[in-house]
Amino acid sequence: MATAPQAANLPLLYKDLVPLNSNEHATWKSRMLENAKFMEGQHAIPLTIEEFVPASRNYPIIFSASDNPVPLVLMGMNEGVNTFMNDEGQFDRPVYVPAYIRRYPFILAKLRPDTDELSLCFDPTSGAVGEFDEGTALFEGTQPSENTKAILKFCEDFENAGAQTHAFVEELQKLDLLMDGEVSIQQEGLEKPYIYRGFKMVDENKLRELRGDAVRKLNQNGILALIHAHLFSLQLMREVFAVQVAQGKVPQVTELPTG
Numbered sequence: 001m002a003t004a005p006q007a008a009n010l011p012l013l014y015k016d017l018v019p020l021n022s023n024e025h026a027t028w029k030s031r032m033l034e035n036a037k038f039m040e041g042q043h044a045i046p047l048t049i050e051e052f053v054p055a056s057r058n059y060p061i062i063f064s065a066s067d068n069p070v071p072l073v074l075m076g077m078n079e080g081v082n083t084f085m086n087d088e089g090q091f092d093r094p095v096y097v098p099a100y101i102r103r104y105p106f107i108l109a110k111l112r113p114d115t116d117e118l119s120l121c122f123d124p125t126s127g128a129v130g131e132f133d134e135g136t137a138l139f140e141g142t143q144p145s146e147n148t149k150a151i152l153k154f155c156e157d158f159e160n161a162g163a164q165t166h167a168f169v170e171e172l173q174k175l176d177l178l179m180d181g182e183v184s185i186q187q188e189g190l191e192k193p194y195i196y197r198g199f200k201m202v203d204e205n206k207l208r209e210l211r212g213d214a215v216r217k218l219n220q221n222g223i224l225a226l227i228h229a230h231l232f233s234l235q236l237m238r239e240v241f242a243v244q245v246a247q248g249k250v251p252q253v254t255e256l257p258t259g
Contacts, residue, residue, distance in 0.1 A: 017121040022142045029135030035089030043076035046100045048161035056233035058095040063200035083243040108155045179203040
């Protein structure tokens with residue numbers, strides 16, 4: 001079976017991608033995964049703007065330190081550490097689960113580099129799609145089942161939310177509101193604090209200095225509320241750090257990866 005896109009360009013969490021089609025997968029089914037082992041050790045997960053408010057109650061929201069910053073929720077303060085999941089690959093407390101995770105193992109992806117057309121694909125290594133006795137059918141004859149139509153709509157909605165998120169970040173950059181982030185966390189009993197860098201955040205000083213018309217525009221289009229959700233959520237870094245220490249995963253590195 002042909003895979004798409006190429007392995008080197010696979011998105012976060014996905015180990016392989018196969019386009020779903022009625023010729024090869026007519027009798028295949030999808031089923032719920034018993035755990036989220038596929039995200040084991042993932043400390044940062046992409047987030048769309050429509051998720052900022054619910055996610056901000058559980059996770060710090062930061063922006064990746066890249067040329068095209070991406071909003072991320074932090075599940076651990078260091079790469080390879082996820083403080084929200086147990087050894088069985090399950091969330092160990094009730095939290096908001098980002099759509100990026102809920103979408104897995106499906107995704108809309110380009111099959112060819114010479115077209116912008118997106119096709120519904122899945123990760124064949126997930127264990128959630130296959131020729132199972134149990135599960136929900138993906139096709140009814142040669143036509144997508146209601147299950148597949150719902151999966152497709154979720155993935156389409158995610159792509160739309162992703163485009164809106166990209167526009168949101170572009171607006172922040174246009175106003176020069178993103179700056180290199182830094183947080184200092186003092187662990188009891190240690191002389192020096194842990195200094196975390198390698199991420200971006202909104203510059204509160206520049207936000208306060210914006211002209212009134214610019215602030216009104218941000219308020220009217222909903223961006224101001226998203227900025228505040230992001231800024232309030234940063235306080236949770238210390239909680240994530242404390243959980244990480246309690247779990248015996250004491251930080252060894254003091255820079256957050258770019259994500």
